[in-house]
Amino acid sequence: MRPVVADRRRVPFGPVLRSRREWLEDQGLITPGEEKEELVIIRAERSGSRRRAFLRRALEADAVHEQVVRRDIVGGLLEEEPWPDAEADAAFGVDATGRVDALLGERLVAAWCDGRCSLRAPL
Known part of the structure; x- marks a missing residue:
């Protein structure tokens, strides 16, 4: 397997990133x-x-779901039900999720580039 950048887009910051600018x-x-x-x-x-078509759709759907969570769910929650430090809490969650996702991505891409299975134990 080889990693390929299928798409990339620049989008405006949502409410969480704007609040943590x-x-x-x-x-x-x-x-x-x-x-x-x-x-x-x-x-x-x-x-x-x-599997290529399935993987492409799954990855694209994952990217869309991430944006729905960030903008619609978290952003909507902050607007509708604010609590003390809500923006800081949400920004921390987004940052932590991004860091974990980046670490996982590095592991997956390294495994794919080396021709190895990316699972902890091969099926």
């Missing part, structure tokens, strides 16, 4: 005035694989 700038994670994030869909391809 100053912190993100202070951490050097974004430049001052930056207002967009990049979404990347990575697809694993194997020549002649019938």
Whole structure:
């Protein structure tokens, strides 16, 4: 298998990232005035694989679901039911999820590039 960037798009920050813009700038994670994030869909391809279409749809759906959670669910919750430190709590959750997702992505891509199974124990 080989990793392929299937699609990438820059989209405006949702309510959580907008609320944490100053912190993100202070951490050097974004430049001052930056207002967009990049979404990347990575697809694993194997020549002649019938799974390719399924994987493509699954990865694209996953990217859409992530944005629905960030913008509609978390953003809506912050707007409709604020609590003390709600934005900080949500930003922490988004940041933690992003970091775990990045670590998992690195593991998967490394396994695919090495031709290894990415599961902890092969099926």
